[in-house]
Amino acid sequence: MRVGAIVAEDGIWHGGDLAMARVLFPEAPQPWVDLSTGINPIPYPLPALPLSLWTRLPGADDEAALIAAARSAYRVPQQADIVAAPGTQILIELLPRLAPAGPVAILGPTYAEHGHAWRKAGFTVTEAPTPAEAATVVVVNPNNPDGRVLSRVELADLAAHCTERGGLLVVDEAFADFTPETSIVPDLPAGTIVLRSFGKTYGLAGLRLGFAIGAVDPIARLRAALGPWSVAGPALHVGAQALADADWLAVTGAERARDAARLDALLAPHGRIAGGTSLFRLLETPAAPALFDRLGRHGIYVRRFQNAPQRLRFGLPGDEAGWSRLRSALADDAPEATPPA
Template identity: 85%
Template sequence: MQDADGVVAEDDIWHGGDLATARALFPEAPEPWVDLSTGINPIPYPLPALPLSLWTRLPGADDEAALIAAAREAYRVPAHADIVAAPGTQILIELLPRLAPAGPVTILGPTYAEHGHAWRKAGYAVSETATPAEAAATIVVVNPNNPDGRVLSLAEITSLAAHCAARAGLLVIDEAFADFTPEASIVPGLPDGTIVLRSFGKTYGLAGLRLGFAIGAPEPMARLKAALGPWSVAGPALHVGAQALSDADWLAGTGRERAQDAARLDALLAPHGRVIGGTTLFRLLETPKAAALFARLGRHGIYVRRFQNAPDRLRFGLPGDELSWSRLHAALSVAVP
């Protein structure tokens, strides 16, 4: 649990989207809250009408096959690789340590904290580094990175894969935010010994659907599928995911629109510090007044993401409508002491 100054317990992992905490910190803030603390598309994919049967029967093999076919096409999965659907990428992060050899793990960071947490829970010695020069045999990379948007080139990823393969290790690439930068994805040329994670809910604005994918060689993918067990993805998620992943026009259009929103947000934040990175769905601001700015926004009913280990940084998601943009603009117009 965090306090208004962002102080958290040492073993606590701070996530966005926790409006219960926001309300506890700022009980006098106006409702409804403008939640900018996540990297989720604020304008979701339009949900299709769902047949009642999707709720009353177990998920079918044909429904899962349709989702997998759509995901293979959307993510450009090569013929030599398999893809596994799961109820969100978080469960895949928890299961990945079962696929790796014993030994230390290097995480290229700072990055999404659940990766390190999952490997430590599984008994691995984990180190975080900004450069992989002395990396272990098993490496975890988020690409594009959360929260700073750093992108490793395909050549750099291929080099890391060769490093891991030469040591009989494993390379994990979390591409949760790669949908709007497909040129950054390693999936079409997937190297040996590499597993890629893809998230559905962030880009499509449907995080509550809980849908994610792992892509890799057939043997580790079979082990993941066995660990997940039957009917791991709900029928409605199979149906919606298959339709959305097949809708290339929607993805292209929303990508252009969210890129415009990201540029608009950069301009709004520029007077308050330095925008040091991000992706199409979030921006990272560095300012010595981060704590005061976080508190001021909170009092105005606007929740942004703070970081335990970077008290001078705030991450801003995209407002989803003009009222939210206006509220953010008004809150930022008040001087920070």
């Protein structure tokens, strides 16, 4: 099977596309074990939601409660501002409105939607392991997919580099919740916008909730671009409760770190563990295309990369059945059974 023959309409491969998995592997056993995302497989327990959250427009008090919880959870400085959005993807699309004309440097390889958004907005984009002389620099920290982390000192130096050129530093901290020491938010430098994602850590990606943090003026411009009622009432309610639950975050962070170590042990015989976070691990092996194909035939979908065919990214199984299927598929002794009736 030519597993690389089908791509997304925008040319970017994403995780979580089980429709694609079914096309590639129509005879795979069901249900699928989807390890192609970096989403926590054991979500935050949803609270009971009042019917009114579905029948009325989101209220200002609900939004204020969410923002207060987010400011505390992300340790936002008093002089900085924060805006909520229906996921960080829309914020990625809006960020080019805040930057001056000129080239953009993205520290990569990394999440492809950053470069895609800036190119759509007419910017010249360079993706490289180190920043060029561009005024605007984008960093994913911890990085997706290899988990690379720049220190606060390194990020502050990058922010100074951008400020001197009248530009912007964008730091995407989508995977920073379990490693708060990596976040630059508490010491937010001038000219910096930080993105935070809710759905990945809390396992509720379908809720569509994300945040941008920065100085008052650029955050006000993002808020105006988003318009009123940009975040749904249920997302405001669930987000406020979850972000205030520090105990859940601490316990879950420790559990996912143990799961990541367990996954490393399973993957190590099959190649080099090239990094990752506690929500996903990156495997490098010349046999990656064959391994992707083998796993897919066993109903296990992992993340591949069109520009790095030797890499596969593995999310975490969410239960023992998923762990067992992954272990068997890696050993190539899993029965390619007919889907259960």
